[in-house]
Amino acid sequence: MTCHPVVGAQEERVGTSYRAVAVVGPPNSGKTTLFNRLTRLRQKVGNFPGVTVEHHTGYVRDAEGNEIALIDLPGVYSLTPKSEDEKVAVDVLTGEMPGTPRPDAVILVLNSTNLNSHLVLAGRVIALGLPTLVVLNMADELHNQDGHVDVLALARQLGTPVALVSATTGEGVPAVTNFLSSAAPQPDPLELPVVGNTKSYREWAVRVGARAKYRRPAAPVWTQRLDSILLHRRWGPIVFGLVVIGVFQSIFAVGQPLSNLLQSFLNTTGARLGSYLPEGLVRSLVINGVWKGTGSVLVFLPQILLLFLMIGILEDSGYLSRAAVIADRTMSRAGLNGKSFIPLLSAYACAVPAIMATRTIESKRDRIATILVAPFMTCSARLPVYTMVIAAFLPNRPVLGPLLGTRALAMLGLYVLGFMMAVITARVLKSTILKSKDAPFILEMPPYRWPTPSSLALRLVDRGKAFLYRAGTVIMLVTLLLWAATNFPMHHWQPPAVQDSVVAKVGHAIEPAIRPLGFDWKIGVGLLTSIAAREVIIATLGTLHGVDADSHASDLQAALRHELTPAGAVALLVFFAFAMQCMSTIAVVRRETNGWKWPAIQFSYMTVVAYISAFAAYNIVNHFLR
Amino acid sequence: MIFNFIFGRHKHHHVRSGCALADLNVGDRAVVEELELAEPVAEHLMNLGFVPGLEVSVARSGPGGDPRIYRVDGTEVAIRRDVSRHIHVQMLGVPAFGD
Numbered sequence: 001m002t003c004h005p006v007v008g009a010q011e012e013r014v015g016t017s018y019r020a021v022a023v024v025g026p027p028n029s030g031k032t033t034l035f036n037r038l039t040r041l042r043q044k045v046g047n048f049p050g051v052t053v054e055h056h057t058g059y060v061r062d063a064e065g066n067e068i069a070l071i072d073l074p075g076v077y078s079l080t081p082k083s084e085d086e087k088v089a090v091d092v093l094t095g096e097m098p099g100t101p102r103p104d105a106v107i108l109v110l111n112s113t114n115l116n117s118h119l120v121l122a123g124r125v126i127a128l129g130l131p132t133l134v135v136l137n138m139a140d141e142l143h144n145q146d147g148h149v150d151v152l153a154l155a156r157q158l159g160t161p162v163a164l165v166s167a168t169t170g171e172g173v174p175a176v177t178n179f180l181s182s183a184a185p186q187p188d189p190l191e192l193p194v195v196g197n198t199k200s201y202r203e204w205a206v207r208v209g210a211r212a213k214y215r216r217p218a219a220p221v222w223t224q225r226l227d228s229i230l231l232h233r234r235w236g237p238i239v240f241g242l243v244v245i246g247v248f249q250s251i252f253a254v255g256q257p258l259s260n261l262l263q264s265f266l267n268t269t270g271a272r273l274g275s276y277l278p279e280g281l282v283r284s285l286v287i288n289g290v291w292k293g294t295g296s297v298l299v300f301l302p303q304i305l306l307l308f309l310m311i312g313i314l315e316d317s318g319y320l321s322r323a324a325v326i327a328d329r330t331m332s333r334a335g336l337n338g339k340s341f342i343p344l345l346s347a348y349a350c351a352v353p354a355i356m357a358t359r360t361i362e363s364k365r366d367r368i369a370t371i372l373v374a375p376f377m378t379c380s381a382r383l384p385v386y387t388m389v390i391a392a393f394l395p396n397r398p399v400l401g402p403l404l405g406t407r408a409l410a411m412l413g414l415y416v417l418g419f420m421m422a423v424i425t426a427r428v429l430k431s432t433i434l435k436s437k438d439a440p441f442i443l444e445m446p447p448y449r450w451p452t453p454s455s456l457a458l459r460l461v462d463r464g465k466a467f468l469y470r471a472g473t474v475i476m477l478v479t480l481l482l483w484a485a486t487n488f489p490m491h492h493w494q495p496p497a498v499q500d501s502v503v504a505k506v507g508h509a510i511e512p513a514i515r516p517l518g519f520d521w522k523i524g525v526g527l528l529t530s531i532a533a534r535e536v537i538i539a540t541l542g543t544l545h546g547v548d549a550d551s552h553a554s555d556l557q558a559a560l561r562h563e564l565t566p567a568g569a570v571a572l573l574v575f576f577a578f579a580m581q582c583m584s585t586i587a588v589v590r591r592e593t594n595g596w597k598w599p600a601i602q603f604s605y606m607t608v609v610a611y612i613s614a615f616a617a618y619n620i621v622n623h624f625l626r
Numbered sequence: 627m628i629f630n631f632i633f634g635r636h637k638h639h640h641v642r643s644g645c646a647l648a649d650l651n652v653g654d655r656a657v658v659e660e661l662e663l664a665e666p667v668a669e670h671l672m673n674l675g676f677v678p679g680l681e682v683s684v685a686r687s688g689p690g691g692d693p694r695i696y697r698v699d700g701t702e703v704a705i706r707r708d709v710s711r712h713i714h715v716q717m718l719g720v721p722a723f724g725d
Binding site for chain 2 (some may be wrong): 026077078080083113114116117120198199202216217219227228231232233234236237321324325326328329332440441442443444445
């Protein structure tokens, strides 16, 4: 760095202005709320190399207009690098994280209503020797509930500036902005406990708190009242059930139609756009390649945003932790914990938002296990396939009066089948490769709060962007590849008939492999194109049989009956119940686990399970029909 | 060896004076004595406030009886029974019978 001649007080700041500041704090300290308030939409999401921990970097301008990067570190209670989160925090703070500059200063966010335990982290962070601002957050709750802290006395005790703020109301936040603009001196060395264990740090924290005249606020009355209902022996599960139905219904009844609406809008605009282009390769590439690719990414957005709105409300209000307590008993039987419940439930609508929702699960192993089993849940993309095959092969006869017919029963059976496989897989995973004796169910219960619209909105923007940028690119790429596979080899610049295309050749090539399941090459082509999205198999089979699948569904059903034996149809249903025929899910798993390892394992596992089960189903049904 | 032989195995006669957190009833108060758990779990619990010497109370039970919610130093924490039975505590506010 070049040295500027120091002329007067104004110039003095030039060399000392911060460029990177780390934001550190324990979970439930309101760290992210403060970060969002400071940086607003000027954020970007990234992963640190080699770890699944995601981090946000936001940008603020100081009083002179210099840009400062704020690095939001994962929530940690201490700096003993035991968990992945803590290791990331320590590496960034000590400048050992590749690709991230060592921060010039630290903003340490603590919950002022819980200082006795949060000051433990202060001791450890200040000891690093970086200029530090200690932010005592949730000042509004502290004051409302008759708590007290002497900020000046605490600043003297810690040797750093201390600010009492409320990130939700904005009270005291200017003090944080001031800190960023004016370089604070390095903190004086603290008198820390000689033995570095948690107990002695805790005692130190209580001593420091007492000298700062800290008085803990009274337990929030409303939280007590609400908990006595929401965790009640009888009412608790009832409210929980209503919430669950609400989340599920909103995705199915609101998100699904919105996605369909978006899809048909994209289709009509695509068709209109196409009419301006000359017939041939260019039009096909733009409309069936690029436009369709964009569309298949975009149609997920309504469901993702809706689910994250629901989860945002549940999480910010504090109910998600209570829901986890209620669901824990049931989920523990499958070897998972209560926090997996909401993601698994949303997987019934779509695995993509469900997998993105697993980030509320703190335990890494439980999170991976949940991600791996989520696609077994019967998502809405399987429904059209199930409906078509069942309608083609199963006559509808009443089983239980007019309410439940054979077709509905078959559908229900497929739902149960997916669920059972998810439970079995979870159990197997949790007792083998993802065994986690070290992550038991210990969960802090935050007090109930009103979710703020701005933090909900930021969360939606953040998730929406993450999906479009990181998963969207992969989905787009696969769509283009599939387009190329159905449009080559060309004949006089004309795309071939489907049966002469590359995809058909691959279909023929894999025919020996799928023949034991009762499938021919046409079904094989359907399986290949359905990697774009499961329901695509219907359109593909329609094209292969020269039938418009939308308007002549019964013709396609007749064609299917001609092509598949009943045993083959059962095998096809079973295959679709288990196989990971969805590039969007693959892309999202890659994005959420930060690598190709888990999606590769998951895809292979699910394909093997699907293949073996379909093979078994084909032979068993054949045996009985003979 | 010879010491043990003459005076008896000390460990076998050791009777814990307190009980486990899981044995308390809702509303009971106690002082944390010892966390007989793997280090990362014990560390996590201590960060949340389960430090030996601090008071803990049973705030409420989840709908199925497990996990239960404990209050320690102003924080409420839900813990499953498989962990809370390894947190040894000394009961408060009850007459010390047979002590």
